[in-house]
Amino acid sequence: MNSVTGREVRLAKRPNGAPRPTDFEVVTVETPAPSAGQVLLKTRWISVDPMIRIAIDANPLGGGVKPLPIGAAPPGPAVAEVIASAHPDYKVGDIVQGRLGWRDHLLSDGAGLQRVDPGMAPLSHFLGVLGLPGFSAYVGLKVCGELGPGQTVLVSGAAGAVGSLFGPLAKLTGADVVGIASGEARCRALTETLSYDRAVDRAAPDFEARLAAAVPSGVDLYFENVGGPMFDQVLPLLNLHGRVTICGLMAQYVDDGEHPGPDRLPGVLERMMARGLTLRAFRNGDFPQLREPFLAEVGALLREGKLAIPEHVTEGIENVPAAFCRLFSDTVVGKSVVRV
Amino acid sequence: MNSVTGREVRLAKRPNGAPRPTDFEVVTVETPAPSAGQVLLKTRWISVDPMIRIAIDANPLGGGVKPLPIGAAPPGPAVAEVIASAHPDYKVGDIVQGRLGWRDHLLSDGAGLQRVDPGMAPLSHFLGVLGLPGFSAYVGLKVCGELGPGQTVLVSGAAGAVGSLFGPLAKLTGADVVGIASGEARCRALTETLSYDRAVDRAAPDFEARLAAAVPSGVDLYFENVGGPMFDQVLPLLNLHGRVTICGLMAQYVDDGEHPGPDRLPGVLERMMARGLTLRAFRNGDFPQLREPFLAEVGALLREGKLAIPEHVTEGIENVPAAFCRLFSDTVVGKSVVRV
Numbered sequence: 238m239n240s241v242t243g244r245e246v247r248l249a250k251r252p253n254g255a256p257r258p259t260d261f262e263v264v265t266v267e268t269p270a271p272s273a274g275q276v277l278l279k280t281r282w283i284s285v286d287p288m289i290r291i292a293i294d295a296n297p298l299g300g301g302v303k304p305l306p307i308g309a310a311p312p313g314p315a316v317a318e319v320i321a322s323a324h325p326d327y328k329v330g331d332i333v334q335g336r337l338g339w340r341d342h343l344l345s346d347g348a349g350l351q352r353v354d355p356g357m358a359p360l361s362h363f364l365g366v367l368g369l370p371g372f373s374a375y376v377g378l379k380v381c382g383e384l385g386p387g388q389t390v391l392v393s394g395a396a397g398a399v400g401s402l403f404g405p406l407a408k409l410t411g412a413d414v415v416g417i418a419s420g421e422a423r424c425r426a427l428t429e430t431l432s433y434d435r436a437v438d439r440a441a442p443d444f445e446a447r448l449a450a451a452v453p454s455g456v457d458l459y460f461e462n463v464g465g466p467m468f469d470q471v472l473p474l475l476n477l478h479g480r481v482t483i484c485g486l487m488a489q490y491v492d493d494g495e496h497p498g499p500d501r502l503p504g505v506l507e508r509m510m511a512r513g514l515t516l517r518a519f520r521n522g523d524f525p526q527l528r529e530p531f532l533a534e535v536g537a538l539l540r541e542g543k544l545a546i547p548e549h550v551t552e553g554i555e556n557v558p559a560a561f562c563r564l565f566s567d568t569v570v571g572k573s574v575v576r577v
Numbered sequence: 578m579n580s581v582t583g584r585e586v587r588l589a590k591r592p593n594g595a596p597r598p599t600d601f602e603v604v605t606v607e608t609p610a611p612s613a614g615q616v617l618l619k620t621r622w623i624s625v626d627p628m629i630r631i632a633i634d635a636n637p638l639g640g641g642v643k644p645l646p647i648g649a650a651p652p653g654p655a656v657a658e659v660i661a662s663a664h665p666d667y668k669v670g671d672i673v674q675g676r677l678g679w680r681d682h683l684l685s686d687g688a689g690l691q692r693v694d695p696g697m698a699p700l701s702h703f704l705g706v707l708g709l710p711g712f713s714a715y716v717g718l719k720v721c722g723e724l725g726p727g728q729t730v731l732v733s734g735a736a737g738a739v740g741s742l743f744g745p746l747a748k749l750t751g752a753d754v755v756g757i758a759s760g761e762a763r764c765r766a767l768t769e770t771l772s773y774d775r776a777v778d779r780a781a782p783d784f785e786a787r788l789a790a791a792v793p794s795g796v797d798l799y800f801e802n803v804g805g806p807m808f809d810q811v812l813p814l815l816n817l818h819g820r821v822t823i824c825g826l827m828a829q830y831v832d833d834g835e836h837p838g839p840d841r842l843p844g845v846l847e848r849m850m851a852r853g854l855t856l857r858a859f860r861n862g863d864f865p866q867l868r869e870p871f872l873a874e875v876g877a878l879l880r881e882g883k884l885a886i887p888e889h890v891t892e893g894i895e896n897v898p899a900a901f902c903r904l905f906s907d908t909v910v911g912k913s914v915v916r917v
Contacts, residue, residue: 298851464846478863483850489843498838502845503829506804509858510823511638516856518849523818 240269241277241320245310246339246557251295255491255565260293261558268342271323278317278333278343283554283575284364285561286398289313290490310338313557314369315577316353316360317343334363341554341577358539365572366535366546369521370398373484375531376521378406381458381482386411389452391471392433394462394487396423396547398572401431402535403460403484405544408432412458415451417467419567426570430545440567445470458482464489469501472508483518491565547571580609581617581660585650586679586897591635595831595905600633601898608682611663618657618673618683623894623915624704625901626738629653630830650678653897654709655917656693656700657683674703679897681917698879705912706875706886709861710738713824715871716861718746721798721822726751729792731811732773734802734827736763736887738912741771742875743800743824745884748772752798755791757807759907766910770885780907785810798822804829809841812848823858831905887911 242265249262271277291297292305292312305311315337319327324347327333332353337343353363365371377399384390390407394400395416404427408414416433418424424436435451437444448470455476461468465488475481508514538544549569551560554577563569582605589602611617631637632645632652645651655677659667664687667673672693677683693703705711717739724730730747734740735756744767748754756773758764764776777784777791788810795816801808805828815821848854878884889909891900894917903909 298847302851464843468842468846483846486843486846486850489847492843496838496840496843498836498840500836500838500840500842502808502841503804503826503832503836505842506808506823506826506858507638507829509856510826510860511642512858513860513863514858516849518846518852518854520850520853523853 240267241279241342242267243340243342244554245341246554247308247310248293248305250307251293251304252290252491254493256290256293256558256562258558258562261561263555263558266340266342268344271321271344273323274325275322275344275346276319276324276327277321278337278345279320280315280317280337280341280343280554280577281332282316282361282364283339283557283577284314284368285551285557285564285573285575286313286370287485287487287490287564289561290487290565294490294494296494310340311561312336312338314364315339316363332360334368339554339557357536361548361550361572361574361576362539362546364574365398365548366402366539366544367532370572371402371535372528372531373399373521374403374406375535376519376524376527377403377460377482377484378410379524379527380517380519381460382480384410384412384458388412388457389454389476390414390458390460391417391452391456391474392460392462393417393439393467393471394485395427395433395436396431396570397462397487399484400460400462401547401571402544405432406535407458407460408434409538409543413454417448417463423567423570426547430547432545439467449474455479460484461486463487465492469505472505475512475514478513478515481514481516483516487565549573551575553577580607581619581682582607583680583682584894585681586894587648587650588633588645590647591633591644592630592831594833596630596633596898596902598898598902601901603895603898606680606682608684611661611684613663615662615684615686616659616664616667617661618677618685619660620655620657620677620681620683620894620917621672622656622701622704623679623897623917624654624708625891625897625904625913625915626653626709627825627827627830627904629901630905634830634834636834650680652676652678654704655679656703672700674708679894681894697876701888701890701912701914701916702879702886704914705738705888706742706879706884707872710912711742711875712868712871713739713861714743714746715875716859716864716867717743717800717822717824718750719864719867720857720859721800722820724750724752724798728752728797729794729816730754730798730800731757731792731796731814732800732802733757733779733807733811734825735767735773735776736771736910737802737827739824740800740802741887741911742884745772746875747798747800748774749878749883753794757788757803763907763910766887770887772885779807789814795819800824801826803827805832809845812845815852815854818853818855821854821856823856827905889913891915893917
């Protein structure tokens with residue numbers, strides 16, 4: 238076969254605060270035919286994820302990770318089809334996933350590719366409930382310690398790709414599960430389709446009073462996807478020996494990196510001491526041993542129809558930047574994916 | 578018997594920053610003979626502890642606990658002898674301990690008293706290695722997760738009443754144990770008598786460079802007794818999946834409660850995410866089930882001569898305020914006690 242002409246979304250400039258579509262550019266690229274040991278992939282679905290905002294920051298996680306260079310394609314997860322193969326393990330028509338990046342064609346030597354069973358679920362699910370966000374929710378549930386009846390679980394970013402699976406999984410333990418999301422539509426989705434017992438609208442002017450009223454027995458586990466001021470609003474609601482599992486800090490990804498004060502850390506540490514609290518962050522890449530149980534357990538729940546899977550679908554690779562930026566605008570319920 | 582004339586140390590005014598002896602007053606009090614169901618106690622040893630600085634603060638732990646009223650005696654632990662009894666369970670000569678307060682005589686109905694076996698150890702040890710500080714070290718070790726060879730443990734306030742037991746206990750797991758203390762004398766005590774592998778002098782002008790050099794393989798567990806700026810100095814040294822066990826925040830007890838900024842919390846949360854860190858605080862009162870194993874295990878180590886027990890002894894109840902204030906002056910090694 239000849240080379241193929243396709244498109245790639247590249248970082249054009251670093252966002253300051255919330256990202257804008259103009260921070261990216263869509264360019265035409267030629268991808269050659271595969272050499273020996275290579276496969277040529279055609280992307281079917283691209284995932285847009287808040288974590289990409291970390292990767293493109295000038296100083297990701299305060300220097301904890303390296304920034305993506307200007308001109309590079311963000312390494313977003315994607316599902317793709319093998320359209321030409323010179324690799325002994327892959328044949329045309331195979332479906333794979335991996336951090337393939339925001340592009341519609343890619344040469345790969347197979348490193349980092351995972352096979353997808355297209356009979357198991359719709360392909361886009363491998364970017365959501367069966368992909369990294371789902372895996373984050375699953376790992377988060379495993380590391381947050383024992384949950385069950387009589388315990389109150391509070392989830393921020395509850396309508397997001399992670400929260401929309403974490404809530405239902407936490408509910409299956411028998412715990413009382415309360416979600417925080419922004420806007421009435423998202424809050425309705427939490428209680429009507431996502432198994433949450435109660436929802437609190439972060440955009441309401443009396444948010445703090447509503448939040449306190451929604452957890453009359455306090456909070457035993459706070460599953461944190463947002464950070465920023467919400468962290469402080471939840472902290473006083475934690476019960477003795479309360480736990481915070483930090484999965485994401487979406488509000489902080491888009492702040493300007495300036496934190497003038499007052500310094501909240503001394504008060505947080507003192508409250509931790511007064512109440513015997515635990516804060517734990519996890520990185521899902523550190524739990525490869527949970528990948529098979531995750532696919533088995535969540536796959537079974539899907540087959541049994543026990544999980545609602547909200548998806549927000551955008552059409553066309555040229556709209557990947559807009560879909561990504563929409564993540565930060567409080568309008569999306571569930572996993573955001575782009576059909577290529 | 579008649580009433581007895583004794584003395585009591587009372588809070589005269591709330592300290593601003595580091596406490597001073599003039600924040601307290603020593604007053605003469607009459608204690609009546611015991612009524613039915615009561616014992617009259619004569620104090621033998623009084624413990625002075627940093628945690629009392631929390632109790633006498635205007636806003637203890639950011640409102641997490643109630644402040645001690647002005648005019649009240651701080652509820653410090655003490656060991657006392659029964660000198661008159663109208664209580665069926667106690668006879669003259671029995672030795673007890675409890676939060677008896679900074680006074681030399683006390684009527685008690687037995688609530689909160691624990692019997693002490695005077696044959697087990699010198700009485701002052703029941704305020705130190707076998708008392709609350711020792712118990713804090715023991716509980717801290719149990720809640721901080723698995724330790725052993727190949728792991729690096731870093732302890733702040735290492736020469737204090739808790740650190741002087743935590744270090745040796747951590748060393749018994751086979752871990753590499755590094756202590757932070759202020760001043761050369763304290764640092765010498767860490768390595769020469771307290772089983773620490775290395776010591777870092779917090780008062781050295783190049784403290785941060787020395788600290789980094791002392792933990793060439795990074796830190797797996799940080800046992801925090803100090804808080805304040807040291808927390809930030811240690812955080813970048815934590816290994817992937819590093820743990821911080823918060824036992825005390827001595828530096829914060831004496832700050833003025835003003836924390837103008839910059840706000841360190843966002844950076845701490847982001848670093849936790851980037852490195853998969855866990856922060857856990859504990860309150861030793863929440864682990865009554867560990868009290869018997871603690872006395873058995875640490876008691877056995879004492880009998881076998883496997884623990885050095887540094888003590889700083891002050892004479893006379895009138896010197897309790899001075900002994901307490903000395904805790905904040907970097908001159909004491911081990912447990913501070915007052916012989917009454």
